[in-house]
Amino acid sequence: MKGEASQAMIALTVDVEEGFHGLWPSARRTMVRYKHELPEGTFIRPLRSILKLFEEEHVRSTFFVLGKIAEAFPDVVEEIYDYGHEVASHGYSHVDLTKISLTELEEMERKNYDRLTKITGEVPKGFRAPFFRINPSIISLLSKIGYVYDSSAVPSLGIPGWWSNYGASLCPYRVSVGEREFFEVPVAVFPYLRLPAGGGWFLRNFGVTYVKAAVKWFLRRGLPVILYVHPFDVDPDVPRLGGFRFHVTRRCGEYTLKAMKNLLETFDCPKVPIRDMLEKIMV
Ligand SMILES: [Zn+2]
Numbered sequence: 001m002k003g004e005a006s007q008a009m010i011a012l013t014v015d016v017e018e019g020f021h022g023l024w025p026s027a028r029r030t031m032v033r034y035k036h037e038l039p040e041g042t043f044i045r046p047l048r049s050i051l052k053l054f055e056e057e058h059v060r061s062t063f064f065v066l067g068k069i070a071e072a073f074p075d076v077v078e079e080i081y082d083y084g085h086e087v088a089s090h091g092y093s094h095v096d097l098t099k100i101s102l103t104e105l106e107e108m109e110r111k112n113y114d115r116l117t118k119i120t121g122e123v124p125k126g127f128r129a130p131f132f133r134i135n136p137s138i139i140s141l142l143s144k145i146g147y148v149y150d151s152s153a154v155p156s157l158g159i160p161g162w163w164s165n166y167g168a169s170l171c172p173y174r175v176s177v178g179e180r181e182f183f184e185v186p187v188a189v190f191p192y193l194r195l196p197a198g199g200g201w202f203l204r205n206f207g208v209t210y211v212k213a214a215v216k217w218f219l220r221r222g223l224p225v226i227l228y229v230h231p232f233d234v235d236p237d238v239p240r241l242g243g244f245r246f247h248v249t250r251r252c253g254e255y256t257l258k259a260m261k262n263l264l265e266t267f268d269c270p271k272v273p274i275r276d277m278l279e280k281i282m283v
Pocket residue numbers: 015017021022090094130131
């Protein structure tokens with residue numbers, strides 16, 4: 001890695017999907033009950049609130065777009081790209097990729113890679129697995145397809161039904177996958193307790209002060225920090241369906257948009273797409 005000072009930067013990334021795509025297993029039965037399977041476009045309005053905020057704050061970032069969204073709304077993906085953001089992949093379908101055969105996954109993800117390339121005219125470099133479920137075989141496949149980095153590792157304590165890559169580095173690192181260079185770009189966690197800190201859920205449920213404390217730790221040490229939100233995190237009209245636990249939709253809307261603004265304005269460091277971050281910090 002290069003000099004310490006150059007590494008203090010934030011990537012406030014966005015996972016572009018509908019509100020129901022990312023529901024955790026506990027809420028999935030509700031999703032099935034409401035038959036939400038295909039994108040309906042409810043993510044577009046809150047996505048535009050994020051794009052507007054990023055424009056006002058002169059922020060460029062990485063948008064991990066779900067393949068089904070890119071398929072149904074290519075114009076929206078183009079819109080993100082035209083603002084100058086990095087368009088990366090969130091996988092074609094919002095399912096646990098570790099449960100799919102590698103042959104099937106390769107076919108699905110190659111198509112998705114080509115689709116994103118066609119829409120933006122540029123090959124996507126980054127990938128984030130749905131539910132952050134990743135393994136070494138999938139990493140090898142991503143490299144084979146042409147991706148350069150993955151941002152699915154959450155080096156947190158193991159939380160049942162949740163994610164964990166406890167023991168993984170807190171900062172971007174090289175992964176050995178044959179001859180091509182490949183990087184893992186972990187999402188922020190609290191350094192010692194190893195509690196997750198980087199996601200919209202934490203911003204909404206634990207509050208902006210919680211997330212800012214983690215960000216401060218990284219930046220004070222001259223380290224890069226990766227956060228993520230979803231359009232539904234800033235959607236005031238997110239459906240509060242019966243059967244959802246209160247934390248699923250808690251403070252979706254204005255609170256989170258203001259919290260993001262607060263975060264961006266508090267820290268006087270570059271806010272960049274992950275692609276640019278890697279170019280600056282990895283040699
Ligand atoms: Zn997702």
